[in-house]
Amino acid sequence: MNHHLELPLLWIALLAYTAAGVLAILGQIFGRRMERTVLGLVTGGLGLVSLAIVLRWMELGYGPFATMYEILISNVWSLSLIFAVTYWRLPPIRPIAAVVLPVLFVMMGWLLVTDPAGSGLPPTFDTFWLYIHIGFAKVFLGAMLVAVGLAGVVLLRHLFGGRVAFASMPGDASLDELAYRFVLVGLVFDTLMLITGAIWAQDAWGRYWGWDPLETSSFVTWVMLAVSIHLRVTFKLRPVVGATLVMAVFVVGFATFFGIPFITETPHQGTFG
Amino acid sequence: MAMKPSLLAPLASLKFTLTNLLLLLVASVAVARESLPPTWALALPFALLAVNLVAAIACNARLRGSPALLTFHLALLAMLLLAAVGRLTYLDGWVEITEGTRFSGELSGYDAGPWHPWGLDRLDLVSRHFDLDYLPNPGASYAKLGEVRSRFVWRVADGRRFEGEIRMNEPLVIDHYRFYVAPTNKGFAPVLTWEARVSGQTPETTHVHLPRLPDLRHAQATEWHPPGSNRKLWIALDHESEFLPAEHGGDFRAPADHHLVVRDGGQRAELRPGDRLAFEDGVLHYQGLNRWLGYTVRWDITTFWILAAGVLAVLSLAWFLVERVMRSPWRTAEPGRSTSPVPDRGAAQLHVSAR
Numbered sequence: 079m080n081h082h083l084e085l086p087l088l089w090i091a092l093l094a095y096t097a098a099g100v101l102a103i104l105g106q107i108f109g110r111r112m113e114r115t116v117l118g119l120v121t122g123g124l125g126l127v128s129l130a131i132v133l134r135w136m137e138l139g140y141g142p143f144a145t146m147y148e149i150l151i152s153n154v155w156s157l158s159l160i161f162a163v164t165y166w167r168l169p170p171i172r173p174i175a176a177v178v179l180p181v182l183f184v185m186m187g188w189l190l191v192t193d194p195a196g197s198g199l200p201p202t203f204d205t206f207w208l209y210i211h212i213g214f215a216k217v218f219l220g221a222m223l224v225a226v227g228l229a230g231v232v233l234l235r236h237l238f239g240g241r242v243a244f245a246s247m248p249g250d251a252s253l254d255e256l257a258y259r260f261v262l263v264g265l266v267f268d269t270l271m272l273i274t275g276a277i278w279a280q281d282a283w284g285r286y287w288g289w290d291p292l293e294t295s296s297f298v299t300w301v302m303l304a305v306s307i308h309l310r311v312t313f314k315l316r317p318v319v320g321a322t323l324v325m326a327v328f329v330v331g332f333a334t335f336f337g338i339p340f341i342t343e344t345p346h347q348g349t350f351g
Numbered sequence: 352m353a354m355k356p357s358l359l360a361p362l363a364s365l366k367f368t369l370t371n372l373l374l375l376l377v378a379s380v381a382v383a384r385e386s387l388p389p390t391w392a393l394a395l396p397f398a399l400l401a402v403n404l405v406a407a408i409a410c411n412a413r414l415r416g417s418p419a420l421l422t423f424h425l426a427l428l429a430m431l432l433l434a435a436v437g438r439l440t441y442l443d444g445w446v447e448i449t450e451g452t453r454f455s456g457e458l459s460g461y462d463a464g465p466w467h468p469w470g471l472d473r474l475d476l477v478s479r480h481f482d483l484d485y486l487p488n489p490g491a492s493y494a495k496l497g498e499v500r501s502r503f504v505w506r507v508a509d510g511r512r513f514e515g516e517i518r519m520n521e522p523l524v525i526d527h528y529r530f531y532v533a534p535t536n537k538g539f540a541p542v543l544t545w546e547a548r549v550s551g552q553t554p555e556t557t558h559v560h561l562p563r564l565p566d567l568r569h570a571q572a573t574e575w576h577p578p579g580s581n582r583k584l585w586i587a588l589d590h591e592s593e594f595l596p597a598e599h600g601g602d603f604r605a606p607a608d609h610h611l612v613v614r615d616g617g618q619r620a621e622l623r624p625g626d627r628l629a630f631e632d633g634v635l636h637y638q639g640l641n642r643w644l645g646y647t648v649r650w651d652i653t654t655f656w657i658l659a660a661g662v663l664a665v666l667s668l669a670w671f672l673v674e675r676v677m678r679s680p681w682r683t684a685e686p687g688r689s690t691s692p693v694p695d696r697g698a699a700q701l702h703v704s705a706r
Contacts, residue, residue, distance in 0.1 A: 294383035
């Protein structure tokens with residue numbers, strides 16, 4: 079495949095995300111938030127990633143659903159979109175860009191060192207459940223990324239002099255409450271992802287659950303979400319503890335999305351057999 | 352006699368929920384690492400969670416007072432009970448069926464719940480024909496699997512006849528039994544007729560399944576006992592053609608130029624389709640080479656209802672979330688933070704977006 083247009087677009091998008099992240103961090107440190115510039119850079123980067131996906135889709139004839147490169151590019155797109163909408167609609171929490179954007183530009187960097195070759199789609203991917211299942215998964219991870227931004231601010235306020243840098247944001251209790259709401263949104267979409275995945279698995283492989291590495295890791299993520307919510311309700315946790323839990327759930331969720339397929343080489347074991 | 356709430360209280364507590372969720376976490380990891388069989392590993396945490404849910408619904412007035420939370424927890428309870436019924440009645444089986452033959456109802460192997468209502472022998476199911484198309488796969492050992500189609504005919508109790516096709520991810524569903532193709536499990540089946548030298552005994556035709564292809568393509572041999580005979584024959588397929596060459600692809604079919612090697616002790620014979628081989632106790636007639644294909648057979652009537660309960664759980668959870676967002680803003684008055692340089696617009700906007 080010829081990637082002569084797609085890869086340069088992604089390199090420019092990486093520059094845009096990196097610039098946005100650096101500006102967001104410097105803005106917090108020096109107290110000069112350039113929110114319009116940050117939003118413009120993120121939106122521009124998102125546009126370039128969208129264009130790269132469209133070009134690739136037209137050239138290969140299928141969407142970014144199979145290889146590690148495709149999983150990364152589609153998630154960079156969805157996470158950027160969810161973050162950009164949140165950034166636009168919730169001005170009081172815009173400083174979370176200093177936490178979220180480094181995650182995005184590290185993912186972009188990872189994407190650009192991954193093999194972009196297409197592998198084709200297996201016959202089991204020829205179903206509309208693909209779009210529904212993956213769509214729910216992306217909303218789940220997007221909600222968790224915003225929760226991580228909020229939790230990151232709470233944690234940074236207790237470390238590295240973050241209390242001064244993030245003084246303009248609402249207090250820890252408010253950020254913790256909002257993070258918890260995004261975690262609840264995450265739980266709803268994670269549950270939907272598991273249900274639609276089970277329906278798809280029933281169609282494709284004749285069993286709705288098979289404990290393959292990705293299924294197990296997804297279930298562990300769901301249980302972690304449930305545990306973190308129940309811990310918060312049961313013990314009335316301090317914001318810093320709640321924030322640590324959000325981080326832990328995100329790490330497990332992130333590993334499910336990007337670690338397990340990386341280890342097993344395919345989204346689900348046997349998918350390409 | 353009703354139990355006193357004080358007895359149920361510990362079972363209804365959130366701490367008990369947490370303990371059970373952590374137990375479920377450990378059991379899930381154990382299952383994934385294949386340290387424990389799934390049914391038994393998950394039975395305890397799921398049973399404890401069900402007890403916890405029942406107790407919580409009985410004892411927790413706040414939970415009963417919120418229709419959204421109550422629906423969510425009832426839906427979770429329904430899912431747990433349905434999963435238990437599913438494990439008691441499920442069937443996961445596999446079978447090899449020769450093209451053009453009737454499925455006897457006997458599986459090659461299976462896992463089943465103790466209460467599975469066996470009914471496979473009632474299915475009057477006949478394999479008509481199957482196609483396995485292979486695509487070129489340069490650089491690999493053999494071609495890449497493309498389309499799979501397997502046609503069957505069957506009759507139902509009132510005598511009506513149906514015809515249907517199984518494709519790669521499209522099962523054939525008869526009486527809640529779901530038949531899937533397992534295209535990595537397929538092979539050749541020499542058709543052998545044994546004519547015993549015993550008066551009154553009719554010739555009997557058998558399809559002998561050779562080892563599966565493509566992974567056992569260099570070991571196409573098996574042992575076979577002619578029906579009613581103590582004789583043990585060693586049968587091997589010998590052919591010159593390459594199995595589905597990676598450069599060309601093609602469809603999976605019996606090689607036209609082949610012969611069957613038959614060994615009986617120290618004696619060896621080569622048979623082509625139509626050849627006969629005489630023994631002291633009978634005559635072996637090689638009719639030709641057929642093909643067999645592997646299928647998996649599943650039965651679980653709870654799947655749809657688990658799905659329905661799951662959807663209800665998600666909807667009620669979303670309902671709870673929307674109620675919470677509507678009821679109280681996320682920004683709270685905080686001691687020591689009397690002023691804020693950022694206008695409190697976030698809560699209002701979250702309300703708007705939730706509506």
